[in-house]
Amino acid sequence: xxxxxxxxxxxxxxxxxxxxxxxxxxxxxxxxxxxxxxxxxxxxxxxxxxxxxxxxxxxxxxxxxxxxxxxxxxxxxxxxxxxxxxxxxxxxxxxxxxxxxxxxxxxxxxxxxxxxxxxxxxxxxxxxxxxxxxxxxxxxxxxxxxxxxxxxxxxxxxxxxxxxxxxxxxxxxxxxxxxxxxxxxxxxxxxxxxxxxxxxxxxxxxxxxxxxxxxxxxxxxxxxxxxxxxxxxxxxxxxxxxxxxxxxxxxxxxxxxxxxxxxxxxxxxxxxxxxxxxxxxxxxxxxxxxxxxxxxxxxxxxxxxxxxxxxxxxxxxxxxxxxxxxxxxxxxxxxxxxxxxxxxxxxxxxxxxxxxxxxxxxxxxxxxxxxxxxxxxxxxxxxxxxx
Amino acid sequence: xxxxxxxxxxxxxxxxxxxxxxxxxxxxxxxxxxxxxxxxxxxxxxxxxxxxxxxxxxxxxxxxxxxxxxxxxxxxxxxxxxxxxxxxxxxxxxxxxxxxxxxxxxxxxxxxxxxxxxxxxxxxxxxxxxxxxxxxxxxxxxxxxxxxxxxxxxxxxxxxxxxxxxxxxxxxxxxxxxxxxxxxxxxxxxxxxxxxxxxxxxxxxxxxxxxxxxxxxxxxxxxxxxxxxxxxxxxxxxxxxxxxxxxxxxxxxxxxxxxxxxxxxxxxxxxxxxxxxxxxxxxxxxxxxxxxxxxxxxxxxxxxxxxxxxxxxxxxxxxxxxxxxxxxxxxxxxxxxxxxxxxxxxxxxxxxxxxxxxxxxxxxxxxxxxxxxxxxxxxxxxxxxxxxxxxxxxxxxxxxxxxxxxxxxxxxxxxxx
Numbered sequence: 001x002x003x004x005x006x007x008x009x010x011x012x013x014x015x016x017x018x019x020x021x022x023x024x025x026x027x028x029x030x031x032x033x034x035x036x037x038x039x040x041x042x043x044x045x046x047x048x049x050x051x052x053x054x055x056x057x058x059x060x061x062x063x064x065x066x067x068x069x070x071x072x073x074x075x076x077x078x079x080x081x082x083x084x085x086x087x088x089x090x091x092x093x094x095x096x097x098x099x100x101x102x103x104x105x106x107x108x109x110x111x112x113x114x115x116x117x118x119x120x121x122x123x124x125x126x127x128x129x130x131x132x133x134x135x136x137x138x139x140x141x142x143x144x145x146x147x148x149x150x151x152x153x154x155x156x157x158x159x160x161x162x163x164x165x166x167x168x169x170x171x172x173x174x175x176x177x178x179x180x181x182x183x184x185x186x187x188x189x190x191x192x193x194x195x196x197x198x199x200x201x202x203x204x205x206x207x208x209x210x211x212x213x214x215x216x217x218x219x220x221x222x223x224x225x226x227x228x229x230x231x232x233x234x235x236x237x238x239x240x241x242x243x244x245x246x247x248x249x250x251x252x253x254x255x256x257x258x259x260x261x262x263x264x265x266x267x268x269x270x271x272x273x274x275x276x277x278x279x280x281x282x283x284x285x286x287x288x289x290x291x292x293x294x295x296x297x298x299x300x301x302x303x304x305x306x307x308x309x310x311x312x313x314x315x316x317x318x319x320x321x322x323x324x325x326x327x328x329x330x331x332x333x334x335x336x337x338x339x340x341x342x343x344x345x346x347x348x349x350x351x352x353x354x355x356x357x358x359x360x361x362x363x364x365x366x367x368x369x370x371x372x373x374x375x376x377x378x379x380x381x382x383x384x385x386x387x
Numbered sequence: 388x389x390x391x392x393x394x395x396x397x398x399x400x401x402x403x404x405x406x407x408x409x410x411x412x413x414x415x416x417x418x419x420x421x422x423x424x425x426x427x428x429x430x431x432x433x434x435x436x437x438x439x440x441x442x443x444x445x446x447x448x449x450x451x452x453x454x455x456x457x458x459x460x461x462x463x464x465x466x467x468x469x470x471x472x473x474x475x476x477x478x479x480x481x482x483x484x485x486x487x488x489x490x491x492x493x494x495x496x497x498x499x500x501x502x503x504x505x506x507x508x509x510x511x512x513x514x515x516x517x518x519x520x521x522x523x524x525x526x527x528x529x530x531x532x533x534x535x536x537x538x539x540x541x542x543x544x545x546x547x548x549x550x551x552x553x554x555x556x557x558x559x560x561x562x563x564x565x566x567x568x569x570x571x572x573x574x575x576x577x578x579x580x581x582x583x584x585x586x587x588x589x590x591x592x593x594x595x596x597x598x599x600x601x602x603x604x605x606x607x608x609x610x611x612x613x614x615x616x617x618x619x620x621x622x623x624x625x626x627x628x629x630x631x632x633x634x635x636x637x638x639x640x641x642x643x644x645x646x647x648x649x650x651x652x653x654x655x656x657x658x659x660x661x662x663x664x665x666x667x668x669x670x671x672x673x674x675x676x677x678x679x680x681x682x683x684x685x686x687x688x689x690x691x692x693x694x695x696x697x698x699x700x701x702x703x704x705x706x707x708x709x710x711x712x713x714x715x716x717x718x719x720x721x722x723x724x725x726x727x728x729x730x731x732x733x734x735x736x737x738x739x740x741x742x743x744x745x746x747x748x749x750x751x752x753x754x755x756x757x758x759x760x761x762x763x764x765x766x767x768x769x770x771x772x773x774x775x776x777x778x779x780x781x782x783x784x785x786x787x788x789x790x791x792x793x794x795x796x797x798x799x800x801x802x803x804x
Contacts, residue, residue: 044589044592048592048593048596108576108577108580110580160781160784160785163785164785164786166781166784166785167784169523169576169721170721170724170725170728170780170784171781171784171785173718173721174718174721174725174777174778174780174781174784175777175781176718177717177718177774177777178774178777178778178781181770181771181773181774181777182770182771182774184770184773185770185771188770191770310584313580313584314584317577351595353595354592354595354596356591357587357588357589357591357592357595358588358592359588360584360585360587360588360591360592361585361588361589361592362588363584363588364581364582364583364584364585364586364587364588365581365585366581367577367578367580367581367584368567368578368581368582368585370577371567371573371574371577371578371581372567372571372573372578373573375567375571375573
């Protein structure tokens, strides 16, 4: 049999959870999960001799979320911070969708990171070549090629799963590492696209007319660019693709039960390939929005520490694979990333390096508890019964 | 009805298949030979021979594929291409460089060093998956072992205690994973990923909290796992030098993992407790019916697997690298998992696969040195060679299908009745 999976197929967490208009159980699980994750992480902070309340307050103050409450704080400061948060939310939405789309097809795409790399490499290489192309066309070319590069990188895992049954969890993890080292080669010393050598080699800069226009805040101070709308648009595309097309129907059918889908005449292997390619194109877009929006080049040291693709897993799980859920989960993690960054967090309150790892702990706890929704719900019911 | 005898046409087909098989195997052999000729000690300095042998191997492969011997045929094609590429690449380096890089003894010793953490991980994975629990979290448990191994060692001043602390923490991590995977019947792949994230976060947090920007202190000899010196091997005539290079100075943990491999093979496949373990992984309902406690077995197996993975981690930090840095396992837990699958869920197979991946890591480390004066820039930058273990793992996972069957209940939560 060719379908002897080397690992059991990754069971989707209710592949159709997002289709229902309202999903009260899902909302409850997500909320409880978030609260418990922050509580436990707070205990870690407490146990290592820091004040968790001050820490969380300092992190929150850096996020700019206070801007949403009228009349609070320094408005222009808060606006600038919120722009940063939304800048970080943008790739998280897209990487979250990359994971969510594969989940809806019954697959676990841990390769968002590699697909994000592929997209960002394509964007920076094309954006720094061919100066003669007019700006808008060049931007479109960069974005399209980034999506394509992500699709190819995800599609490799999909192709291997479809033809040989290689489990996507292992193959996507391997593809992440391959993408990382290819980037270290591309933009590292003696690489083909490096601009300056030295201690931390960086890639060529993309041309000025390929920068995505900033629509909120100052372009010089890294305001919010229109990449944010690419992410919002992707949320709608995700919804329409799944719920209003034949392809989406087939993807969901495979996600529910591959055997039944095959019995119903659906080409399961083709759907594995397509679903991972589409997943990859979402993550590839995330790479494009980062490069064209505010990074403008890739530093080899950034490649080593980037984890936006992995955060996408927590975003998708917390958002229960639905577009609205993904949006809010991405906002949460975008805010956390900005609030714990060395630029925003006061080191006298809490070391930003520690805070970065705190984000990882919260992310892990979120995935741990969302995965165990049976547990969360049973505890919830027990509490309600006790009342 | 009697069994139909082999008709002449069928017999002819069988013999044709056999010969196609032989041609394919011949192709693989000459392909590898072509590559080997370019390396020390032969060092052909002309590309003609490896390319000729490579083309011959590709031809043999295609001939075999056309006769339905697919797997071996493609293997021969790959070996032929390998030979051609190797022949061209080797000429980009100088003889002296090649000689310094390809000292086979050193390379094999490095292979064993790299294979050891993978084997620990794979053995852990075997115990867990034979009981029916998929362990994607090997990576995280290994990372916990890395950090707590070095922390325990530095704090107590003895590597033995460091190793024990690493095993305790690895076991605890695995036990927590077990609570979610076994008791709450959560999706094992998702929970495993969660444990991996948590491990990166917890070890990174504690690393910064405890050691700050300077990193872990230099280890004294009491704090690092010692090497075993067997230099008397050098006195053996003929092969003594080579044996000394490979086995003369290996870390204690390398020998330990080889002993563990044999012990675990005996335990899982030759004892009644091992049989119970496997029955829980194959058919938990039946095992339950005859009175085996499925949950208890799985908890024990998962905890043991965490301890084994953590031993691999501790070897990495206090036996091999002698320091800790963030996320230092670099996907080794997943490569260990691939080695387990490649080795068909058996200890010796997993070790062989781990050696293959370890060899590619050793090669990736050694090869760039051969090209420091090369004119081809992509060979100078070592980055691309670093992809080698991952590419190989990808190929192995893709190529293994149809021959490797997981325990039947692997990854399926069990509901007590």
